[in-house]
Amino acid sequence: MSVHYNLSCNIVPQKGTLRVKGEAYIPVPQTKSLFVLNRGLKWKDVSQRVVDGTHPVNLYRTDELEVPRFYNGELWAVEATARQEEDKENQIIIEFEYSGQIHPPRKDAEMPTMGYIKSDFVELACYSAWYPVPLSMETYMSFQVALEGPEDWTWDANGEHNEIETSDQTSVWNWKQSRQVNDITLVGMPLRDAHIDPESFFWGIKRMVGSQKVFDKHIHKLRGMLEEWLGPRGTKAPLRFVITPRQQGGAYTRAGMVVVGGGYPTESSLHNAVLQAMSHEICHDWFSKASPLTYDNWVDEALAEFCSIHIVNDYVNDDYLSSRINKTKDQLEKAGELPAITNLVREKNESYAAFYYRGFLLLNEVAESVGVAEFKQVVGDFARMCTQSESITSDMFLNLIQEKLGKKSRSSMEKWLDYSGKGVPE
Numbered sequence: 001m002s003v004h005y006n007l008s009c010n011i012v013p014q015k016g017t018l019r020v021k022g023e024a025y026i027p028v029p030q031t032k033s034l035f036v037l038n039r040g041l042k043w044k045d046v047s048q049r050v051v052d053g054t055h056p057v058n059l060y061r062t063d064e065l066e067v068p069r070f071y072n073g074e075l076w077a078v079e080a081t082a083r084q085e086e087d088k089e090n091q092i093i094i095e096f097e098y099s100g101q102i103h104p105p106r107k108d109a110e111m112p113t114m115g116y117i118k119s120d121f122v123e124l125a126c127y128s129a130w131y132p133v134p135l136s137m138e139t140y141m142s143f144q145v146a147l148e149g150p151e152d153w154t155w156d157a158n159g160e161h162n163e164i165e166t167s168d169q170t171s172v173w174n175w176k177q178s179r180q181v182n183d184i185t186l187v188g189m190p191l192r193d194a195h196i197d198p199e200s201f202f203w204g205i206k207r208m209v210g211s212q213k214v215f216d217k218h219i220h221k222l223r224g225m226l227e228e229w230l231g232p233r234g235t236k237a238p239l240r241f242v243i244t245p246r247q248q249g250g251a252y253t254r255a256g257m258v259v260v261g262g263g264y265p266t267e268s269s270l271h272n273a274v275l276q277a278m279s280h281e282i283c284h285d286w287f288s289k290a291s292p293l294t295y296d297n298w299v300d301e302a303l304a305e306f307c308s309i310h311i312v313n314d315y316v317n318d319d320y321l322s323s324r325i326n327k328t329k330d331q332l333e334k335a336g337e338l339p340a341i342t343n344l345v346r347e348k349n350e351s352y353a354a355f356y357y358r359g360f361l362l363l364n365e366v367a368e369s370v371g372v373a374e375f376k377q378v379v380g381d382f383a384r385m386c387t388q389s390e391s392i393t394s395d396m397f398l399n400l401i402q403e404k405l406g407k408k409s410r411s412s413m414e415k416w417l418d419y420s421g422k423g424v425p426e
């Protein structure tokens, strides 16, 4: 199921405030929905739109499900009370209004501050629950956003950018995303601080982007090489790296938009590693439809690792692959006892080591046993399949492996996926 959002937002960076008026279009038969909203945001008005007006809803705080740690907010239940027959459109429309400030995560959550509204930068994504985030990440969304902000600010979001309407003191920016995505991400900064260059992959504050521009020519090449291998990307959105002043929490990717806290290090000793990290994010354009709520997500992370490490190896021609295999073995060893990949979901702490390290080593093991060139060809076939499909599962990948490389390759992958313990299976 997917929710459609229509949001009219007002952000005052100088005051750190956000006000949102909007609607969520929720497919029936669901009459009760669970949403996470930041603790600093207060509901003002929530009702159900019916044919001839609005109808009250039951809105209450609940703990009936645990909010995943990466969401910084409280869980709310919204129960539609109007009879469904009244709805001709086969959906329930919830109208809402809320306002306030974005609160950082509680200290005891030990999570980085991923969202904020400051006078010199705004970064908002699902982590800070700045919009009512449907609790299940399987609940994908489409959206339309109108954002009113200071007239001398520039903004970006993970949607198709439409016109900007400027009035006296403010500008209204509009985006539309009709594809199903798993977040609505908004970033903004004062125009006078902004790096603006249509030739560059980077978006962000001038003084932070300056050092990043050395990567532009490499990203251009690497992306071209990936497209040659994996086929057209899964999104039409232009690829861009948004550099935000956030110092913790790393990077996340939303439909062609890679948001990176603090930017990438520029020391030459880290050059190849940075190119690989960037390529990893680009690879999510092909594989990101694997659900983070099930172990299927290993396919997304392990293939992003595999493809990015191999492409950088081809690009730098510097024995990068074998150094990464050794390094990954060490990292996996250090991670100690881990559950089987099939018993993990993204939210679990161990999933990083299991999906990234063990997953990458597992793909390499099969590649070496059948021949790297042949295996890479199958990965290319799978990537093309992924961009054509609604969702991706581990079984889809294993079925293709079996079809192209035989039962033995599949069985050895299944053995790795079911393996729990230290390191890799014997």
Ligand SMILES: [Zn+2]
Residues within 6 Å of the ligand: 280, 281, 284, 301, 304
């Ligand atoms: Zn990733």
